[in-house]
Amino acid sequence: MALDEFGLIRRYFARPGLESPGLRLGIGDDAALLDLPAGETLAVSTDTLVAGRHFPHDATPFDIGWKALAVNLSDLAAMGARPLGVTLALTLPEADEVWLAAFAEGFFALADGHGVPLIGGDTTRGPLSITVTALGAVPPAQALRRDGARADDLLFVSGTLGDAGLGLAFALAQPLSWLGEFPPAHRVHALARLHRPTPRLALGQALRGIASAAMDVSDGLLQDLGHLLAASGLGAELQLEQLPLSPGLHYLAGEGGGARQQVLSWALAAGDDYELLFSVAPGQRGAVEALARQLDLPLACIGRLTSAGGLCLTWDGRPWEHERPFGYQHFRGAPDV
């Protein structure tokens, strides 16, 4: 962004007053310098958000700033890591100060809430795109990898699933007849879940020593669970009646005309919920329940892992038949199944 770059960075992102433990040198040199806590390993995650693909073109800059950071902090949470700092690579079609101010407000609303400093970045001119790299720390033996699950471990998921899928239907004004008289409060909730997801950082760190494996639900439960199963070399039984749904989705599931099927599709395959999916040994069920109370966050047991490969879906104990496979790609291509 040539000569403008330095002014922009200073005005919206430098914030020289911010001190953070371990941060030796922040924005303004060739590289930032960051100390890692003794005995811990560095956790690194990078995700890009592209306009029109990861957020609607009319998403507010506040929400874009929030979400670009949230999806990366969610990866650290899924690793059991504590965030130490983030870098921001921001590509913008023009140096629009109103947009930048609102973007920075959203970004820092989330960053400050978790005490995460912005330690470096780059601003360039081009089609709108945001890449955040999140740096965190975790004691290496306690990192929540995907490959640690064992047969008979219980599968849990935090919060509720499917809200972001419903939110996207609202955001894209999809012609779903049963959404017409949807209670406004539920609509607001679903849009907030889509645009301002909550990285489960406290949960991730609390699961150290409890969970055998963990990951975040970004691409949809079925697809993400598939990655966990592949990494651990296991199969799973998933009890669909146990999927945690928000009041709005419970309300919708009671409507006719394919609404229940749509709700299940969102919960299983829409993605963008950024909840944590994790496995624990059966003896740890009590520890998980205690954690749910302590964090005031629902943690639902949705199934168990099996030594036999493959994924078995049940509803109230009976095999559940779905006519078409679910998946992110499918959902985006045909949202009104």
Add this chain to the structure above:
Amino acid sequence: MALDEFGLIRRYFARPGLESPGLRLGIGDDAALLDLPAGETLAVSTDTLVAGRHFPHDATPFDIGWKALAVNLSDLAAMGARPLGVTLALTLPEADEVWLAAFAEGFFALADGHGVPLIGGDTTRGPLSITVTALGAVPPAQALRRDGARADDLLFVSGTLGDAGLGLAFALAQPLSWLGEFPPAHRVHALARLHRPTPRLALGQALRGIASAAMDVSDGLLQDLGHLLAASGLGAELQLEQLPLSPGLHYLAGEGGGARQQVLSWALAAGDDYELLFSVAPGQRGAVEALARQLDLPLACIGRLTSAGGLCLTWDGRPWEHERPFGYQHFRGAPDV
């Protein structure tokens, strides 16, 4: 990039055979896990390359892959850091496998040359853009910051300056009459300098304990030096006749018709050379000369730092008058000054 993403990552970027000291977990989980050498601090740098802005639209994918990594490793070099790993966020308009294979070839040609593992990343669909985050390590007291320079320190620059500016003139087929009969070998050299810059990693690490301040020359010597002076609260005298030029630019400087002025402009302001600019105490001149021999890399003394602010340009000891200010923006806007 939906379901394609995983296949693409696996095919071109995962390379499970690659082991690297300290890398506990590479691509494939929510985050990579990387151990930092005891007693060292983490150095982090992020840079984005956008098509049409940081490289011509017809740049080869090999060169784009190389350069996206090179500009970030150059930042680590400028910090005196040793690279530990990099992440790659790649946004592509389409999953073109021929393009991806060549991009990966260029990226890994440089990465493997320095033993730098790719530890994580993200592939998304959208306008072509590449963001690399480079992670390195340096003993904190020896990091080459911009703010450590002192008055009377000598200013050095590595390699030669201005080649990338000349290369860009060729790449854009700019109508500069004196380029018509330019020797082909010099043309090839200039284009290679533009497209495949050399991060001065060995020099950066060797300058630990010798240089008082350092940075890389990415935006042009005058602009970058300005940042170093601002960070250190100093001014400088720059001896323009000492600027290190490649044989091609020496050849050009002898031509008439504004060629010498153009050569100076490239050397001072075109940027993209990714050489290291550094300061040393006067007593360290011998150490720098020894380093130049040891690394077989020219290290030219181009001036000295002054307690009086501002930048004084001289030619053979006389004040040098330039009619217009130099700078990246200026150069791009009017390349034929």
